[in-house]
Amino acid sequence: MILTALAALLAAAGPASPGDPPKPLFKDYMGINGHFTFKPALYRPTCRLVRNYHNMDWDVAKPGDKPTFPICVNKVDWKLLYSGWVKEGFEVDVCAQFGGFGGGNPNFKKLWEGQEGWARTYGLEMARCLGPSGALKLCTSIEIGNEPGRKFEDAVYQKVFRAMAEGIREADPKVRIVTCTAQAREADDYAKSLDETFASPDLVKLFDVINVHTYAMKAKAPGQSPWDRSYPEDPAIDYLRVVDEVKEWRDRKAPGKAIWVTEFGWDACTEGAMARRTGWFKKLNWTGVTELQQAQYIVRSFFLFAERHVERAYLYFYDDNDEPAFHGSAGLTRRFQPKPSYWAVRHLQATLGEYRFSRVVRKDAGETCVYEMANGADPALKAWVAWSPTGSGREQETTLQGLPRNPLKVERMPTADGDAPTVEWKPAGPGSIRLTLTESPAYILMGK
Numbered sequence: 001m002i003l004t005a006l007a008a009l010l011a012a013a014g015p016a017s018p019g020d021p022p023k024p025l026f027k028d029y030m031g032i033n034g035h036f037t038f039k040p041a042l043y044r045p046t047c048r049l050v051r052n053y054h055n056m057d058w059d060v061a062k063p064g065d066k067p068t069f070p071i072c073v074n075k076v077d078w079k080l081l082y083s084g085w086v087k088e089g090f091e092v093d094v095c096a097q098f099g100g101f102g103g104g105n106p107n108f109k110k111l112w113e114g115q116e117g118w119a120r121t122y123g124l125e126m127a128r129c130l131g132p133s134g135a136l137k138l139c140t141s142i143e144i145g146n147e148p149g150r151k152f153e154d155a156v157y158q159k160v161f162r163a164m165a166e167g168i169r170e171a172d173p174k175v176r177i178v179t180c181t182a183q184a185r186e187a188d189d190y191a192k193s194l195d196e197t198f199a200s201p202d203l204v205k206l207f208d209v210i211n212v213h214t215y216a217m218k219a220k221a222p223g224q225s226p227w228d229r230s231y232p233e234d235p236a237i238d239y240l241r242v243v244d245e246v247k248e249w250r251d252r253k254a255p256g257k258a259i260w261v262t263e264f265g266w267d268a269c270t271e272g273a274m275a276r277r278t279g280w281f282k283k284l285n286w287t288g289v290t291e292l293q294q295a296q297y298i299v300r301s302f303f304l305f306a307e308r309h310v311e312r313a314y315l316y317f318y319d320d321n322d323e324p325a326f327h328g329s330a331g332l333t334r335r336f337q338p339k340p341s342y343w344a345v346r347h348l349q350a351t352l353g354e355y356r357f358s359r360v361v362r363k364d365a366g367e368t369c370v371y372e373m374a375n376g377a378d379p380a381l382k383a384w385v386a387w388s389p390t391g392s393g394r395e396q397e398t399t400l401q402g403l404p405r406n407p408l409k410v411e412r413m414p415t416a417d418g419d420a421p422t423v424e425w426k427p428a429g430p431g432s433i434r435l436t437l438t439e440s441p442a443y444i445l446m447g448k
Contacts, residue, residue, distance in 0.1 A: 024311055026306075026356065027047075028049075029356075030049065031051060032046065032049070032314060038052070042336060048090055049090065055099035057099035059122075067125040093140070093262075103149065116160070124168065127142065133172045133174050141176035141209065144160070144164050144165060147189075148181075154187075161180075161203065177207045178208065181263075182194050204254045212259060214240075214261060214263075218234075218236075225287070230391060231391030233300070240308070243305065259311060260314070262312075262314045264305075270334075272322075292340060295415055298344065315332065317332075318332060320335075322335070343414050351420075357371065368386065368396075383445050387442065388437050410422070410443065410444050411445075413440040413443070423442050
């Protein structure tokens with residue numbers, strides 16, 4: 001039963017459809033979420049895309065107040081912040097989140113009453129200042145809300161979205177407009193429903209990108225922590241299914257629009273931090289994943305999302321303080337010191353940044369995943385990536401068949417600085433090799 005369910009899930013991504021954009025190179029696909037303390041030089045080896053949580057309530061004291069970009073009402077200078085990221089080589093996605101103006105404010109409807117004109121001005125001024133054709137040229141995309149969910153009523157959100165998007169379009173047509181977090185199912189506290197919020201043709205024409213957040217949450221059980229996470233290919237969870245549903249909705253209702261996963265990740269803290277759990281995290285025995293698992297699951301997710309025709313995938317999060325709580329230890333770094341996941345993602349970017357996803361070579365439920373990558377400048381130059389799609393520490397000697405060429409090098413995903421570990425392999429017939437696969441992806445690099 002489990003193997004059958006996993007096989008169905010792994011097959012769900014399906015072939016490319018007319019709505020799918022061209023596959024990006026991994027250097028143009030891998031991203032990370034940042035914020036005010038983001039250190040661009042530290043994270044640039046891991047990716048070149050960064051998403052920033054840009055609070056509207058930093059920019060103005062209340063809707064209706066005149067925007068003064070790039071200086072905020074709280075005196076943050078966006079020019080100073082974003083220019084440092086751009087100079088380091090990052091492309092910036094601005095997530096204009098509502099903050100204190102959102103559905104959590106008991107007066108939020110009063111705050112937004114009659115403010116459509118202001119929302120339009122806000123979008124216009126942001127794009128005019130920060131957009132790729134603007135005065136400062138510091139961002140290429142703007143999200144209208146982060147996770148407003150069902151608390152921010154649709155009737156209000158749609159008015160704000162429409163007005164702000166129209167302002168952005170007028171100021172700079174090159175800015176890519178991104179929805180808030182959405183899903184092809186009923187709305188919840190974090191995500192809007194695509195059918196309920198974005199399906200009308202007048203709104204579809206205003207956005208370029210559908211925004212998805214997905215986390216590998218385990219199925220909830222009585223008395224069990226609701227925050228524990230599983231491995232990405234787990235057939236019992238919705239982690240990949242949510243993305244598949246959005247793609248199917250996009251193909252039917254909004255062909256040609258891109259899909260971005262702008263949040264995904266796993267918490268991994270130290271044993272000492274786990275011993276300091278408090279409140280519900282202690283009472284319900286919340287546990288993160290190990291640092292090795294965090295690295296494995298992040299790297300595998302980049303491949304899984306690429307297969308699903310996701311144009312960009314932004315990892316949550318850049319740094320943490322080793323806090324034993326949900327979203328408290330999800331960083332690539334801990335107090336700006338690299339965790340194993342940092343080295344694993346850096347290696348992926350360095351090794352396959354100039355490659356794009358090509359095809360699924362093999363999927364054996366609960367046993368083997370093998371993906372082929374093709375070099376962007378020379379598609380005849382191939383690499384295979386292979387792993388065990390499990391979460392139990394599984395290792396298995398495996399024969400891979402159909403390689404276009406003998407490997408030049410086979411190496412394992414690293415978890416420390418320095419050269420990646422070499423994987424021993426041996427020929428197993430024409431176009432075949434035998435090697436041990438683990439839950440850490442093996443990179444099979446081939447010449448021409």
